Amino acid sequence: MNTEKQLKEAAEPDIFGSEQMRKPAPDKFIPEHKTPASIAYQMVKDETFPQTQPRLNLATFVTTYMDDYGTRLMNESVGINYIDETEYPRVAVMCGRCINMVANMWHSPEEADWKTGAVGIGSSEACMLGGVAAWLRWRERRKAQGKPLDKPNLVMSTAYQVVWEKFCQLWQIEMRTVPLTLEHPTLDIEKAIGMCDENTICIVPIAGVTWTGMNDDIQALDAALEEFNAKTGYDIPIHVDAASGGFILPFLNPDKVWDFRLKWVLSISTSGHKYGLVYPGLGWVVWKDRKYLPGDMSFSVNYLGANISQVGLNFSRPAAQILAQYYNFIHLGMEGYREIHSNSMEIARYCHDAIGKMPCFENYSKDLDNPLFIWYMKPEYDKKANWTLFDLQDKLMQSGWMVPAYTMPKNIEDMTVMRVVVRQGMSRDMADMLIEDIRNAVAELDKLEYPTPTRQAALKAEKQKGKVYTH
Ligand SMILES: *Cc1c(COP(=O)(O)O)cnc(C)c1O
Helix, strand or coil, rough: CCCCHHHHCCCCCCCCCCCCHCCCCCCCCCCCCCCCCHHHHHHHHHHCCCCHHHHEECCCCCCCCCCCCHHHHHHCCCCCECCCCCCCCHHHHHHHHHHHHHHHHHHCCCCCCCCEEEEEEHHHHHHHHHHHHHHHHHHHHHHHHCCCCCCCCEEEEECHHHHHHHHHHHHEEEEEECCCCCCCCCCHHHHHCCCCCCCCEECCCCCCCCCCCCCHHHHHHHHHHHHHHHCCCCCEEEEEEECHHHCCCCHCCCCCCCCCCCEEEEEEEECCCCCCCCCCCCCCECCCCCCHHCHHHCEEEEECCCCEECCCCCCCCEEEHHEEEEEEHHHHHHHHHHHHHHHHHHHHHHHHHHHHHHCCECCCCCCCCEEEEEEEHHHHHHHHCCCCHHHHHHHHHCCCEEEEEECCCCCCCEEEEEEEEECCCHHHEEEEEEHHHHHHHHHHHCCCCCCCCHHHHHHHHHHHCCCCCCC
């Protein structure tokens, strides 16, 4: 005979009738006692319950849609640690194959069977590795010349992604930034070259600038650098931060020369989890040749049938993304990537066009380099509106859209813009819903009789600068 207590314990807990559901969730100490798995699961799951649908998040560049097979492969390999190569040697082989495919997609001239590159958690790790390699190469050169190595610097535009700030802080490298201006919405090459000297470890142009969606002109930079290096005797190279562009240009703009076809481009990084179409986190970095990867950064491994180098900041990392990337390469092929990204581009152009036609907005650029764009409020409209783009961001959130408003980098920080990133998972129908929601939100905001708090703050800032608008 079971006691009443035993029967009660054996019964599946009634989740929402449980004690845990009427108590605050643990937030400081590991609870002393156990919680049934079904209740613990529900509690964790519900933490994410009020979040928006990932595919309505037009702020992120990172993959929010994968097909069933890709998702299945990732779920099935969720327990695999990439670094355990003796246990999972085929993961390392797949990783090497992915590096080969990425390197060849960027026209690597390297003749070895296994190209020189590395996998990372994202572009951040990949940028770090590219940056460290450039720094170590510069150190070697300076040492050989008997010159001091205490003042390295790096040159890029103020539209850098935050990883470069981290890189420069962590390795104590001086960051020299070329301001973005309205006349020069991408890297001003003349100014960039003007900032270079014997201590410059590399210049970092961006393919797919996070702030604007545009591409720096890497071919022109390479030509300018060729002239400058010849004149000065320096060897300043280029690392391309192609977090988005690395997986867009080869498909949508294959004739554009921005990669290893250029003389001074010695390394390129990209995010497999952006337009490589893999769920986070995955990044790739490739060097033009083995000789550009300093020996002390690479650790030899021989399981690929040859000695190849393994490089990374992390040791353990999930393998699932590598399987998914390899799956995407096989399944989609060049053709599939081209189709998906062309669709994203067409939908982005459609939104760009529709937003540009609205009386209150102006697009930042006439055409699109990548399937993302920014826009701002027309100055004459800005003068009389009782709202700002920050209010529009809030309003769109009410229909589930995440469309970020932000101020531009240093030098044009007075400018507030709004950005839409189109990725796989956004259809023309969804774009129509978005445009309709923007129109409705603007109509509502235009009815406001008094300035919103963000508008009041903007007015106050304007007044302090001596420009007074009548309201
Ligand atoms: C996203 C991005 C990064 C950082 O990449 P993660 O993959 O998120 O680590 C670096 N640079 C640029 C230009 C980016 O767009």
